[in-house]
Amino acid sequence: xxxxxxxxxxxxxxYESYFxxxxxxxxxxxxxxxxxxxxxxxxxxxxxxxxxxxAVYLFCLxxxxxxxxxxxxxxxxxxxxxxxxxxxSIRGPIHRPDVYELSRIFVVPERRGEHAGPQVExxxxxxxxxxxxxxxxxxxSIVLESWWLPRFARCGWRxxxxxxxxxxxxxxxxxxxxxxxxxTWKSLCGQIGLTNPTLTWQGLTGVNRQILPDISLHHSPxxxxxx
Amino acid sequence: xKILEPYWGRRALDFVDAIEASKTAASVISQxxxxxxxxxxxxxxxxxxxxxxxxxxxxxVANGWPAEWFELYNRENLHVADPVPRHCFNTLNPFEWKDAxxxxxxxxxxxxxxxxxxxxxxxxxxxxxxxxxxxxxAVSIAGERPYLDAETKGALHLMGxxxxxxLRALIRPTAASCGRRLSGMEAExxxxxxxxxxxxxxxxxxxxxxxxxxxxxxxxxxKLMTNNKTATVATAIVNREILI
Numbered sequence: 001x002x003x004x005x006x007x008x009x010x011x012x013x014x015y016e017s018y019f020x021x022x023x024x025x026x027x028x029x030x031x032x033x034x035x036x037x038x039x040x041x042x043x044x045x046x047x048x049x050x051x052x053x054x055a056v057y058l059f060c061l062x063x064x065x066x067x068x069x070x071x072x073x074x075x076x077x078x079x080x081x082x083x084x085x086x087x088x089s090i091r092g093p094i095h096r097p098d099v100y101e102l103s104r105i106f107v108v109p110e111r112r113g114e115h116a117g118p119q120v121e122x123x124x125x126x127x128x129x130x131x132x133x134x135x136x137x138x139x140x141s142i143v144l145e146s147w148w149l150p151r152f153a154r155c156g157w158r159x160x161x162x163x164x165x166x167x168x169x170x171x172x173x174x175x176x177x178x179x180x181x182x183x184t185w186k187s188l189c190g191q192i193g194l195t196n197p198t199l200t201w202q203g204l205t206g207v208n209r210q211i212l213p214d215i216s217l218h219h220s221p222x223x224x225x226x227x
Numbered sequence: 228x229k230i231l232e233p234y235w236g237r238r239a240l241d242f243v244d245a246i247e248a249s250k251t252a253a254s255v256i257s258q259x260x261x262x263x264x265x266x267x268x269x270x271x272x273x274x275x276x277x278x279x280x281x282x283x284x285x286x287x288v289a290n291g292w293p294a295e296w297f298e299l300y301n302r303e304n305l306h307v308a309d310p311v312p313r314h315c316f317n318t319l320n321p322f323e324w325k326d327a328x329x330x331x332x333x334x335x336x337x338x339x340x341x342x343x344x345x346x347x348x349x350x351x352x353x354x355x356x357x358x359x360x361x362x363x364x365a366v367s368i369a370g371e372r373p374y375l376d377a378e379t380k381g382a383l384h385l386m387g388x389x390x391x392x393x394l395r396a397l398i399r400p401t402a403a404s405c406g407r408r409l410s411g412m413e414a415e416x417x418x419x420x421x422x423x424x425x426x427x428x429x430x431x432x433x434x435x436x437x438x439x440x441x442x443x444x445x446x447x448x449x450k451l452m453t454n455n456k457t458a459t460v461a462t463a464i465v466n467r468e469i470l471i
Contacts, residue, residue, distance in 0.1 A: 090236045146384065147319040150357045153392040161243055161389070164236045164381035172320045172384065191454040 002062040002120060004127040004198050009053045011203035018059055018066055023047050025066065029106050036169065050080065050103065058127055058199075060107070060120055068107040068120045070128055072100040072140070080143045081162075081175055088143060088175035089162040098138045099177070102128065105144075119192060125155060126188040130199050132180035134209045139177050146172040156187040182213050189215045238262070239382035243389050252397045256289060259390045266383065267373035270296075270349055273391050275364045275442045276312045280435035285412060286442060288364070289394055296347040305343075308336035315356035315365050321384045323375065324352035324367075344369070353380065355387040361441040366391050395449065413447040414469050416440055421460045421469065 007015045023045035030036045030046055039046050054077045060068035073079055075094045079101040082093045094101075107120045132140065146165045153159070158179045165174040189195070195216045201207065242262055246255045263271060270293060275286030284301045292300070299305070306312055314327035329337035344350075352369035366387035375383075409417070419429040426440040433440070444456055451466070453459040463469045 090233050090240065145319070146388070147356075147358050149388050150359065150392060153396075154359065161240060161385055163233075164239060164378065165384045166381055167320070167377070170320075174385070 002060050002067060002123060003200050004123065005059045005061060005200045005202060006131060006204060007057040007059055008055070008204070010206060014203050015059065018061075020045070021066055022057075022059070022069060025069075025106070025108065026104055029108075030104070033109075034171075038169075049083075050078065052077065056100070056131070058124060058131065060124060060127075062111075066108075067111045068124055069104065070102060070106075070124050071104045072102055072128065072131070075099045075101050075141060079141070081141055085143050085168075085173075085175065087163070088166065088173065090164070091162050094141045094162075094177065096139075098136065099141055100132070100137055101141045101143075102178075103143070122155060122188065122192050123198065125157065126185065126192060126194065127198050129180055129185040129188060130197055130212065133182060133185055133212060134199070135207070136210055137180045139180050141175065141177050143173060143175050146174050149174075149176075152176075152178070155191065156184055158184065186213065186215055235378045235382040239385045242386050246390060246393045249393070250397075252289075252394050255390060255393050255397065256291070259386065260291060262386060263368055263383065266370075266375075266379055268353075268368040268370040268383075270347070270370065271366065271368040272297075273364070273366045273387075273394065275362060275446075276315055277306045278436040278439055280433070281439050282306075285410065286364075286446075288391065288398070292349075293347045296344065296349065299343070305340050308334075309340045310334075310337045311352065311354050311367060312365060315354065315363055318356060319358060321353060321355040321380065321387075324354060324369070327354070351375075353383055355384055357388065357391060359445065362438065362445045364391070408450050409447055409463065409468050410443075413443045413450070414463070416443040417447055417460055417463050418469050420444065420456055421464065 005015065007018075026046035027039075027041070027044050031040045039048065041047070050071070050073050052073075054074055056072040058070045058072070059066055075082070075096055079094075080103055081089055081101060082095070086093060105124065107124070111120045128140070141162070142159075149159060159176040160178070162175040162177055165172045167173075197212055197215075201209075242258065246258055249255050249258065259271070271289070271291040272283075272287065273289040274283055277283050277286055282301050282304060283306050284297075290297055310327040310329040311324055314322060324341070331338050348371050349369035350371045351373055352367060353373070353375060354365055354367040357364040357366065368383065368387070415433065416429055419432060424432065426444065427437045430437040430440045444459065447463065448454070448456070448459045451459055451462045453462050460469075
């Protein structure tokens, strides 16, 4: 079972060895595979202006290997939506203490799809909800490729569009605000069979965390026979 | 990147709010018909993409095509030749029907489908592919001379995807609904799954594509509100929807 680690300013020193592979993976995925050429750098690393001290990373580690990740940036700081894609949000920019912006959500290619064991993508989508509830967030803003929308709907992520999809570099992209709440987290845990919280908060004892609801007794509708 | 005049942006966001608040599929459909009508679209379909051995009718989520066209399309299995659903496998982005290219000389059947559609007023269209890990669907809309530009395409894309999602959520039967809920083919695919067959093997046995097997499993999973194949089979057995 892969582990999901919360990595931020206070404990980054414990994960220093993962950052170089992490930025190289981002370059492989976003520049080489998806051809977001604006992000290209000659050193083969993809690092942008939002990789600041305020950024929070979820690292998905399996056997010491980084197999997936996600970045969260407070919306009180500059974000992709505020600084690069403001026109994607008709309803204005989001600057709220209870909303973080998610970006760079990926799983390494060899761990995608249903045949690769634990569903890493679902695990990340579940873990970020746990993170949000833990620190008192109510939502996540995201600029994402539009084909994610039906996938979010299917796993129970409620995504509210903030503007129209637009074609950017040959791909349809839009801005959404996703609800972060206990219901969504519990439903996701039920779907992937989690009965305990999944996040590792190594070296983050200083972070003030809300108490999570109990999920050990959660039953998905599947176990309730129809009348 | 130019900033679009936001009339259709606001319209689309208001539409999304309205259908999220709607409690019945009929109400969602009538709102969708009204809004696409304003842009000159009078016909639509929301369905899984059929491949070999399968008709469009079994995979349809919402049918707003002229009745005679839907009947003809199914009777003659026109999806086999239709370049529009075929193009959904090539792209994640919405596209105009005219961009679903085919070879006019060598691919006469494709050209015939597009010409016959015109007889029913389906002259120009816009198609929104919907990709899941294991299945592909689409929302396709058409009219005689619809109005399409970058802004209205964005609005139709958003409204199409969210209408499809909302209808799927509303059509999902509640746990309290009684009786058999699975289609014959869904039950058949689950019976083979219960015997340990993979989607590929089931496809070989039933003479349909692996993709279609996955589509049926997906639909059964949705109807039974389960999360994976094992849970779907187990629930179908408990509910006596399949016997093994």
